[in-house]
Amino acid sequence: MDEESSPLLRLENVYKSYHKNLVLENISFSVKRGETVTLIGPNGAGKSTLMKIALGILSASSGDIYREKSINVGYMPQKVMIDEVLPLSVRDFLYLRPNVTYDDVEQALETVRLSRLAKNPVQSASGGEMQRILLARAILGKPDLLVLDEPVQGIDIMGQQEIYGLIAKIRDDTGCGVLMISHDLHLVMASTDQVLCLNRHICCSGSPEFVQDNPEYHAMMGRPMEGVAIYTHNHSEEHDHEHHHD
Numbered sequence: 001m002d003e004e005s006s007p008l009l010r011l012e013n014v015y016k017s018y019h020k021n022l023v024l025e026n027i028s029f030s031v032k033r034g035e036t037v038t039l040i041g042p043n044g045a046g047k048s049t050l051m052k053i054a055l056g057i058l059s060a061s062s063g064d065i066y067r068e069k070s071i072n073v074g075y076m077p078q079k080v081m082i083d084e085v086l087p088l089s090v091r092d093f094l095y096l097r098p099n100v101t102y103d104d105v106e107q108a109l110e111t112v113r114l115s116r117l118a119k120n121p122v123q124s125a126s127g128g129e130m131q132r133i134l135l136a137r138a139i140l141g142k143p144d145l146l147v148l149d150e151p152v153q154g155i156d157i158m159g160q161q162e163i164y165g166l167i168a169k170i171r172d173d174t175g176c177g178v179l180m181i182s183h184d185l186h187l188v189m190a191s192t193d194q195v196l197c198l199n200r201h202i203c204c205s206g207s208p209e210f211v212q213d214n215p216e217y218h219a220m221m222g223r224p225m226e227g228v229a230i231y232t233h234n235h236s237e238e239h240d241h242e243h244h245h246d
Contacts, residue, residue: 007032008071008145008177009054014063016049023049025201027063029194031145036171036178038188040211041198042221047181050198051149054179074143074176076134078150084123090133091118100140108136112166128159135163139170146170148180152187164191185212 007030016024024046031037039047052058053065055075082088094105109115112132117125125133131151138146151167152160168191171178182188185195189208197203197217204216211217 006068007066008068009179010064010066011050011054012064012066014050014053014060014065016046016053016058017061023200024053024060027198027202029196029202029205031177031179033144033177034171034175035193036168036180036188036191037194037196038180038182038185038192038208039196039198040182040185040217040221041203045199047198048149051147051179051181055147068144071145072141072143074138074141074146076138076146076148076151078153079130080134082122088122089119090114090122090125093122093133094137094140097137097140104140108140111139111170112136128155128162131155131159131163132166135166135170139174142174143176145177145179148178150181150183152182157187160187164188167191185217 010030012028014024014027015022027050029037039050041047049058053060055073056065056067082093091105091109094100094108106115106118109118112135114129114132114136117129122130122133131153135148135151138148146167148167152163155163164187167178167180170176171191180188180192185208188195189212192208194205195208195211196205197211197214197220199220203220204211204214206214
């Protein structure tokens with residue numbers, strides 16, 4: 001297999017148990033260059049555990065994990081605790097990452113459209129700005145694979161759409177693969193290639209449009225098929241009557 005077609009990351013038949021409690025059951029998926037794969041599921045579905053196994057932070061109880069050799073991974077956690085009294089500018093916060101140059105930091109800030117905040121205290125950033133700072137930090141090492149855990153947690157709908165747009169642009173500009181956890185299928189539809197609906201096992205998977213129409217997804221999320229909100233940018237009017245609040 002050549003480098004273009006072989007996946008950056010592949011999991012096969014992964015199981016994870018804690019004290020005989022099965023938290024992940026028979027999970028298989030892959031992420032290729034230039035592809036966005038999004039994990040969706042209710043709280044307690046095992047999304048973060050699966051992401052940690054994919055990153056190599058946790059080991060699987062059984063199954064196989066393949067990562068491309070010398071793969072460079074950028075990780076964006078849900079949130080970072082920063083000491084309120086530590087005098088740290090946005091630029092200095094990014095410099096805390098090892099082996100980064102001035103140009104790396106300036107480029108990352110430009111990519112997430114935060115150059116104007118470079119000298120501001122990182123503590124003064126709004127929720128949406130902080131998420132973009134964490135995204136800038138994740139792309140500093142020019143990753144082959146970008147791994148994002150709930151990248152829009154706690155920000156308004158306009159801010160969420162902006163973050164997803166930035167992630168899609170970074171993927172398109174650099175050709176990296178993206179593995180993302182999200183609570184809301186409808187917001188990520190425009191920028192996701194493949195969705196995995198997870199509730200310990202993979203309930204259904206496929207294109208966002210396929211998953212959106214799949215009864216398994218609605219059963220998993222505890223929502224009826226009728227009256228579910230769809231935020232899409234360019235999908236047909238068949239969804240016009242639908243409306244959703246997470």
